[in-house]
Amino acid sequence: xxxxxxxxxxxxxxxxxxxxxxxxxxxxxxxxxxxxxxxxxxxxxxxxxxxxxxxxxxxxxxxxxxxxxxxxxxxxxxxxxxxxxxxxxxxxxxxxxxxxxxxxxxxxxxxxxxxxxxxxxxxxxxxxxxxxxxxxxxx
Numbered sequence: 001x002x003x004x005x006x007x008x009x010x011x012x013x014x015x016x017x018x019x020x021x022x023x024x025x026x027x028x029x030x031x032x033x034x035x036x037x038x039x040x041x042x043x044x045x046x047x048x049x050x051x052x053x054x055x056x057x058x059x060x061x062x063x064x065x066x067x068x069x070x071x072x073x074x075x076x077x078x079x080x081x082x083x084x085x086x087x088x089x090x091x092x093x094x095x096x097x098x099x100x101x102x103x104x105x106x107x108x109x110x111x112x113x114x115x116x117x118x119x120x121x122x123x124x125x126x127x128x129x130x131x132x133x134x135x136x137x138x139x
Contacts, residue, residue, distance in 0.1 A: 008075075011087040012052040013040040013125060015071055016063065016094050020138045021112035025060070027123060029105045031081055036113075037123035039063075039099075043088070053090045061099035061110060065092040071136065074128040087125035091136055 015038055016023040024036045041056040043049065050068040057063050071089035078085065099110035113119060115135060122130065 008084040008086050010043040011040060011085050011125065012043055012049055012056060013038040013087050013089045013129070014053045014057050014065075015089055015091045015136045016057070016061075016065075016099075017091065017136055017138055018094065018112065021114055022118075022136060023061070023099055023110055024113050024119065024126075025099075025101075025110045026108040027106065028108050031078060031083075032123045035121045035123040036111075036119045037126055038089075040087070049088050049090060053092060057092060057094070060102055060107060062102050063094045063097050063099055065094050067093040069093075069137075072129060072132065072134050074125045074132070076124045076128055078124065085125060087129075089129060 024038060027033055027035050027037050039057050039060045040053070043052045053068055054065055057065055068090045071091050073086060073088045075086050101107055101109055115138060118130065
């Protein structure tokens, strides 16, 4: 098919949990604009998943994680874009600090949200993760 990117891309989604809530940002300026998403981005060539998660979290929020635990992955096709993403999720330990909007062209703002009351609409990979029944450790 013309216009399709034949190779799936790999994304990393960072689940930051604090006081029973997860950190979400409102996307803007790229696909998924107007949806709520976890911090994260593309895995770079040769980069480990934890290194990608740490880099993206710092670049997007200014937060520094002290540890990562693996979480599930999702597979989402963005038919309108001709793209396929496999998103690897990790749970990050971020003991202190408050998120800042470090990339205002990509995020309108950060918000702490209850897993059972996430704002809508969600970015497709997060929606798929949530619909799977996965529950992050909320302690």
